[in-house]
Amino acid sequence: MAVHGTVAAGFEGVREEFAAFLEREENDPGAQLVVYRGGERVVDVWSAGVTGDALLGVFSSTKGAMALVCALLVQDGVLDLDRTVASYWPEFAAKGKGAITLREVLAHRAGVVGLDRGFTLEELADDRVIARLLAEQRPFWQPGQFFGYHGYVIGALVGEVIVRATGRTLQEWYEERIRAPYGLDLWLGLPESEEPRFLSTLPMLTTPEQQAEIDAAPYSKYSLGGIAFNEHAPDAVELQDFVNARLVRAKGQASCGGIGTARGLAGMYAAAAFGLNGDHPLLEPDTAAEFARVHSAGTDLVSDSVKQFGLGFNTITGNFDSVAAGAFGHSGAAGSLAFADPRQGYAYAYTRRRHAYPGGAALENVGLLWSVVRALG
Template sequence: MAQDLVHGVADDRFAAAREAFAANFAEGREIGASVCATVGGETVIDLWGGWADAARTRPWRRDTIVNVFSTTKTMTALAALLLADRGDLDLAAPVARYWPEFAAGGKDRVTVAQLLSHSAGLPGWREPFSQDDAVDWDKATRLLAAQAPLWEPGTASGYHAYTHGFLIGEVIRRVTGRSPGTVFRQEIAEPLGADFWIGLPEGEDHRVAELVQPPGPAPEAGAVEMAEIPSIAFRDTRPDGSRAWRVDVAQTRTRAWRGAEIPSVNGHGNARSIARIHAVLANGGAAGGRRLLSEAGARRVLEPQIEGPDLVMRGIGVRFGLGFALAPCALLPVTPPSPNTVFWGGGGGSLAVIDLDARTSFAYAMNRMDRALMGEERSFRVLRAIWAALAA
């Protein structure tokens, strides 16, 4: 029965990966999902299945897209890497070179690379800032420019769950004069023919799958794994006076959310578009017959920036490169074929993994959210099957 819910193609070599994907439906782990993998720039798995809504009335189709939360960060980082490769952006330079107001609060030495590696000490907003405020670009960036870091920048990472995209995005905007979503669309998505959006046009709303909240109370501070950091009013005030930022998936169904550019968390796409875009990094800067970066520019993603217990993710040890985490890492409990592997994912279960030596890209996107900070056994089991096939 689950096999009937799965559509698309998988090379015979990756039959076990297709079976693993189908098992997610058979075991009741999924409502709707997509998975895609490329090897050497060629698509070897492109599967989708299930339903685009909780009521199971709309099939998940080939062109269904979904909000993938923090997998969006990988797209914003790629846009910054592209500008750096062209010489328009110096990742080692102070952010204030491009965004003068950012120097306030003792941040004059914070570098662009520290923004990319979640080590700038700006994991949230000190001033009250709600999920509704996340659609207000000027407010989000103005408050971040004014506040002081919560720790000495460059000494530790502390996952910048929502702020990351505004920080990198504002640098991109200052450098190019265009919004980060526009730069991403014009310079990356359109040249590659990739159906991924940061700022979704209203005409695409009919293709969006409905996210389904995890069972139980809504997770606080973005995910239950997130630690509280004193003095960050990163949260709404509740009626009892306490504070919590509840990520309400109902808001993701609004036009205001979908149409805004929130380059940390509101990207819309599917596994095919994510894997197609990251095939650029997997294949030395080129994919689909288009070269976007030099090979050296693509491999900059591997440059280590910070390593150690993350101050926000409850002390989980993470190695961050430029915009991606570096494997091996506790957040990716699957052993990659090569150490030159980068990844990141989104709250609820989406995932992007790129092995620059094996020249592979992998992506998973779904609408049934889990409480995991990123990735989850649904995607990991498919990824294991793919890597086992490559090693055979």
């Protein structure tokens, strides 16, 4: 399969690894890969199934934008990680949630992963509605004692704290402080004018062996995982189809409703860690370190698997040995992965249109990341 785009001198090996991955694929995944060395874009390649400026659903990679907004407001002194959520948002104290702190929410320790009855698509598309409904929801575990992925709702919880503290939405802060100043192609609320560039997410294709693995591991839709991913709701929408709904794209749901390109994702992390266009980095080193360090590690109660979380961000190093400690970013269901690695001096973003097996950061990221690290020397 053809590789399009450019790489800087010394990064030819990244292009070769990308081409080798595409050769192994029976179907074009519609992939984009962008790398910044410091504030310089050194890799910008894509497969034949997309273009470099095609807008794709980035799913939970959206959480990186959410976490970055929160980190900036903490850095500014507007938010305090160790204040209770209810001190900003009194209604949240209902059903035993009064002692939960903002730090615990960001570390996926709040226990408020979904609704007993589930959400409609219209509710799940709107962070303010999610927050209003979750204020009356009892936690699914003792807050602070355990952790579990708040996949669909963490952006709404953090976003409501931001609204109550500042009078402005997370999406408005993101647009003003991050997206617009750098012209980033990563949107929390896709304008109608940008819709022609959007390519819908395509369903996962599995081999017989992969499908057998899926079939061999069934779970109840009323399990914590089922509730967290809203699978118990009447007329539940498949996760891969979530961002295919225009309502979701328009609202810019801050947990997994972001739309963008690998250029936009990588540019956001380059701006956060290294600075773009001669600007200082958005995050001071102490802020970046605090949000990147591990706050939750062990068995995630939602996925029933071993995971690590920082504050809002994935720690990345828990899944990729090529990534240095202190890296911060997030992966997304269809296969996307985006982060900054301050110690090794680069920002990375990979997106794909076709949903990857088995979900989360696509497996090809392993080889792609090693090729980047080798190129950096």
